[in-house]
Amino acid sequence: MTDAILVLNAGSSSLKFQVFDRAGDDLTIRLRGQVEGIGSRPSFRATAADGTALDPLDGLDTGHTGLLDRLRTWIADHLGGDPLVAAGHRVVHGGDRFGGSVLVDDAVLADLDALTPLAPLHQPHNLGPIRALAAALPDLPQVACFDTAFHRTQPALHRRFALPRDLHDQGIKRYGFHGLSYAYVTADLRHRVPEIAGGKVIIAHLGSGASLCAVEHGRSVESSMGFTALDGVIMGTRPGSLDAGVVLHLMRQGWSADRIETLLYKQSGLLGVSGISNDMRDLLESERDEAAEAVALFVHRIGREIGALAATLGGLDAVVFTAGIGERSAEIRARVCRQAGWLGVRLDPEANQRCRGEAGRISAPDSRVPVWTIPTNEELMIARDVVGCLTGA
Ligand code: ADP
Numbered sequence: 292m293t294d295a296i297l298v299l300n301a302g303s304s305s306l307k308f309q310v311f312d313r314a315g316d317d318l319t320i321r322l323r324g325q326v327e328g329i330g331s332r333p334s335f336r337a338t339a340a341d342g343t344a345l346d347p348l349d350g351l352d353t354g355h356t357g358l359l360d361r362l363r364t365w366i367a368d369h370l371g372g373d374p375l376v377a378a379g380h381r382v383v384h385g386g387d388r389f390g391g392s393v394l395v396d397d398a399v400l401a402d403l404d405a406l407t408p409l410a411p412l413h414q415p416h417n418l419g420p421i422r423a424l425a426a427a428l429p430d431l432p433q434v435a436c437f438d439t440a441f442h443r444t445q446p447a448l449h450r451r452f453a454l455p456r457d458l459h460d461q462g463i464k465r466y467g468f469h470g471l472s473y474a475y476v477t478a479d480l481r482h483r484v485p486e487i488a489g490g491k492v493i494i495a496h497l498g499s500g501a502s503l504c505a506v507e508h509g510r511s512v513e514s515s516m517g518f519t520a521l522d523g524v525i526m527g528t529r530p531g532s533l534d535a536g537v538v539l540h541l542m543r544q545g546w547s548a549d550r551i552e553t554l555l556y557k558q559s560g561l562l563g564v565s566g567i568s569n570d571m572r573d574l575l576e577s578e579r580d581e582a583a584e585a586v587a588l589f590v591h592r593i594g595r596e597i598g599a600l601a602a603t604l605g606g607l608d609a610v611v612f613t614a615g616i617g618e619r620s621a622e623i624r625a626r627v628c629r630q631a632g633w634l635g636v637r638l639d640p641e642a643n644q645r646c647r648g649e650a651g652r653i654s655a656p657d658s659r660v661p662v663w664t665i666p667t668n669e670e671l672m673i674a675r676d677v678v679g680c681l682t683g684a
Contacts, residue, residue, distance in 0.1 A: 293373045295321065296677050297366065298670045300381040301420045303412065304329045306358065310366060311674040313376070318674045322369060326362070329355060337365075345369065359423040377432040379677035380421055381471065381669065383413040383520075385437030386462065390444075392436040392676035395421055403435060409462060410519070412556070434680045436673045441470030441477075444510040449603070452518070465522075467514035469496045473504045475672040476613050476665045481509060483650065487661055490608030493600050495593060496667065497623065498614030499527035499569065503593065505600035513603045515596050521555055524596050525589045527569035530559035532592075561585045571616045571623065590623065594630030607634050607660050613667040618648050628654075628662060635659030 293312045300307040309323040322345060324337025333351040338344055348365050351358065367375070379392070384406045393399055400421065407414045421433055450465045452458075473494055481488040492506045502516040502523050515523030515531075525531045533555075541551055562569035565585035567577055574582040601607045610631065612624050621643045628638045637658040646653050646664050654662035678684070 294376040295370055295373050296674050297375055297378040298380075298673045298677075299378060299420050300670065300673075301416050303416050304331070306362070306420070307670075308362065308366070309670045309674075310370070310375075311671070312373075313674075313678060316678060318671060318678065320671075322366075323670075326351065326358060329358065333358075355419060359420050360427060363424070363427060375428075375431065377434065377677050377681055378424055379434045379436055379673040380417060381438070381673060382417040382435045383438045383468065384410040384466070385435070385439045385443075386466075387443075389435070389437050389440055391440050392434050392673075392680055394680050395425075395433045395435050399435065409466075412552075432677075432681060434673075434677045436471060436676045438468040438470045439466045441474045442467030442504075442511045442514055445512060445514070449513045463518060465514070465517035467502075467504070467511065468516045468520045469500070469502050469504070469514075470511070471669040471672045472496050472613060472667040473506065473511060475668050476611055477506055477509050478672075479650070479665050480609075480611060480663070483665075484609075484652075484661070484663070487609040491601075491604040491606050492609045492611060493597055493604070493607060494611045494613060495597075495617050495627070496614045497524075497593070497612065497616035497620075500529070501526045501531075501593075501614070501616070503596050503600055505604050507604055513600060515600070524592045525564075525585075526560045527571075528557050528560045528562045529555060530563065561589060564588055571620060575620070575622060586623075586626075590626045590630060593627050597627070597631045597634070601634055607636075610636060610660060610662045612653075612662070612664045618664055618666050621646065624653065624662075624664070631660075636662060638662060 296311045296313050298309045305325055305327045306329065307325040310321045311318045312321050320340045322337060322339050326333055326335050328334050335348040335351060348361060382403060386406045388402055403418055424431060424433060452464060454463060476494050489508055493503055494506060495503045500520055502514055504511055505513045521529050523531050538551060560569060561571065561574060565574055565582045567579060567582050568574060574586050612618065616623050624643055625638055628636045637655045638653055639655040642651065643653040648666060650665045652661060652663050
């Protein structure tokens with residue numbers, strides 16, 4: 292019998308899951324999958340650890356209701372009698388209270404509910420499956436793992452907006468996100484290259500959501516994301532940092548909050564500037580000027596952010612690229628590093644070209660600042676935190 296740990300990452304229209312086998316502290320992926328199109332046309336896909344497709348879950352109704360029950364039964368059918376011993380959940384917001392992952396009980400759930408106004412688009416979807424599992428399996432330990440927790444080490448000054456103090460006291464401050472990814476990459480870097488992991492490192496998480504984080508001694512010092520996941524660098528459909536006056540201007544033009552929300556979360560960024568796609572691959576392949584401009588702006592804003600974070604750190608000992616674009620696009624890495632050349636960053640073009648989705652050093656041997664790619668693994672980070680919470684580590 293092998294203990295199994297379920298990891299869930301629930302969004303508004305998708306539910307991603309992975310199941311890990313646990314033997315002591317060792318975790319190995321057993322199966323993974325996702326339901327997409329919840330609320331419209333749900334579709335299900337799952338594969339075993341070796342990539343072979345597993346039988347589908349047919350006849351899903353469109354909503355969230357009942358979905359987790361169906362999925363739970365499907366997973367149990369695929370565990371061949373092995374017990375599910377715990378579940379871990381990605382939860383976007385842990386506010387100021389949670390500086391690490393936590394075993395969920397009623398009091399924790401109430402605290403997490405209270406954070407919903409800070410992340411209305413994500414928090415309810417993250418908490419829904421926790422409730423559904425608790426109702427079905429009341430004895431199953433469940434662990435909430437936060438995108439904000441890694442950033443709780445940031446100095447108070449870095450978290451403050453220059454707004455009146457009472458707004459700060461209400462929670463309007465910088466939290467930072469992608470924390471599970473940064474925690475994973477930081478741990479991996481410590482394992483791979485301990486001599487640089489303790490220094491001043493900038494990690495660039497460049498996926499469809501994107502942010503950068505300044506890390507010193509393995510702890511977050513500052514992040515490009517702030518109060519929400521809208522801040523910082525350009526993303527697939529989000530603009531990154533934007534003069535708040537633009538929002539005021541649109542409101543005065545009669546735009547509703549909902550329309551502005553759609554603009555900022557779904558219609559801007561690479562998609563908005565290019566008018567073509569939010570997918571970096573499409574833009575790199577396109578010959579249209581608008582695509583080139585979107586990519587150039589993406590690179591420019593990342594370069595600017597690297598400069599700002601290096602200033603916060605007072606130096607730079609390493610740069611690490613991660614997430615879809617960071618792990619796979621040699622061209623974007625090359626262009627970002629060219630822009631950061633003044634900091635002592637120099638790539639090895641061949642090493643950079645070779646590195647597509649695996650970990651490796653991509654800087655030239657004489658680069659003052661080593662550059663690495665490290666594939667992120669937020670789900671494994673969650674599974675590790677589940678084990679940590681179960682064992683009290
Ligand atoms: P998410 O934030 O949804 O987890 P990922 O980290 O998987 O996203 O990154 C997804 C993005 O990575 C895609 O939108 C795509 O633009 C980009 N991407 C993936 N592979 C490549 C590649 N080979 N070249 C450029 N961009 C890529």
